[in-house]
Amino acid sequence: MTLWLLIVLVFCSFLLRTTWFKGWCGELLLSLSFKLFLDGKLYKLVNDVTLHCEDGTTQVDHVLISPFGVFVVETKNMKGWIFGSERQKKWTQQIYRHRSQFQNPLHQNYKHLKALESSLNLKPTDLFSIVCFVGDATFKTTMPENVTHIRGCLRFIRSKQDSKFSESEVEALVVKLEELKLKRGLRTSLKHKANVREFVAEKNRQRQSGEVCPKCGAELVERLAKRGKNAGNSFIGCSAYPRCKFTQ
Template sequence: MTFFSSDFLIYLLPVSDGFQNVTLPTEDGSTQIDHIIVSKFGIFVIETKNMKGWIFGSAHQKVWTQKIFKHTSKFQNPLHQNYKHIKTLQSCLGIEGDNVFSVIIFIGDSHFKTEMPENVTFARGGIEYIKSKNDIVFSDEQVSGFIKQNESGRLQPSIKTNIQHTKHVKEIVRNKNDNKICSRCGSAMVLRKAAKGKNAGNKFWGCSAFPKCRNVVAA
């Protein structure tokens, strides 16, 4: 998932180096970062989303909504997704603090229908956000060290690495499917049994936000 190459970012921005599709080891498998930009103004961890339609969400919501005409679907808050990327990268580099920035960039024919944080934007807006960080926070020596650490700490790109990461992601998705999420409001779904009517005795998934949300899915 890319919107432009790291080389293009380096050309546009005052950065020292950039990395694409970086797979880092974690305690439970691996995590893959779309782009990492390293500079004396900070380290920028970029998550790109290739989506279309209307996008609804806020910084604190666990689940965001994509709406394409009458079709509605839910997806994980990309800020939360990128938080794990940042914590993993900080652990690998041995750094703490607020000098690692999360950037979420949407590409494709999508439109925000709710107000988004300044670090959730489209391609050009992402460049402007990165350029707005103009305070020097790392020395040239630190930047060089981060680049070397990232090159040595990442899992080497290969078909095997991609297969292992894909397998890990599928396991996460499978576990999430066991904990169903309401497609309408994002609340947890609860397995229930019909007490009366023609479906008495049959099990179904009902939204835990009932009666505010009356979404029902067959078990």
């Protein structure tokens, strides 16, 4: 009996330290905050949405569908100091003297926005990107208003009051999203992780060959200058223009 108790305690200790468990706790906390502090008649919450996209699948933590737009929320359960800017490819987390880097969550959420835009046949102006840190993290650089903590996340959502959808259109979007999202389960999770690994490997290959933007990671494409002294000449630019203005 004592041996089994020890095994359970060791397993629980290991589980509590995993990235998966921390992420799950963060998503649960934010989901509860939405249900407690937002009007359920106006804001329809869909959690853990995995959708097909051009390069496989993409997984969205939270989608809030309302008359005021579709809010696409990426959750980060992190602590320590956070350094980053809107255009940086990598952000930095510092805990005491230890520093580690992670993908810019705004760039990560941009892919989610495009998948929802395509799946639900929406306009870019119909969607709002939010990155919400739910852990004990402190921003050490100035962040955009849509990168925030739970209270700021709720404030940002409530600040959008321009009507975009009728009540029936909101219900139709919820039904469509529920139909399109992949069934939750181990198979979907493993498939998505495999797609992520393949996507990262391909991006690394493109980066080494100079096929992707070094600023935001989007594809580089050939463009034609329409005005100025270089009018009529071709150049290489970022496909995410005007959000990213990188050229070479």
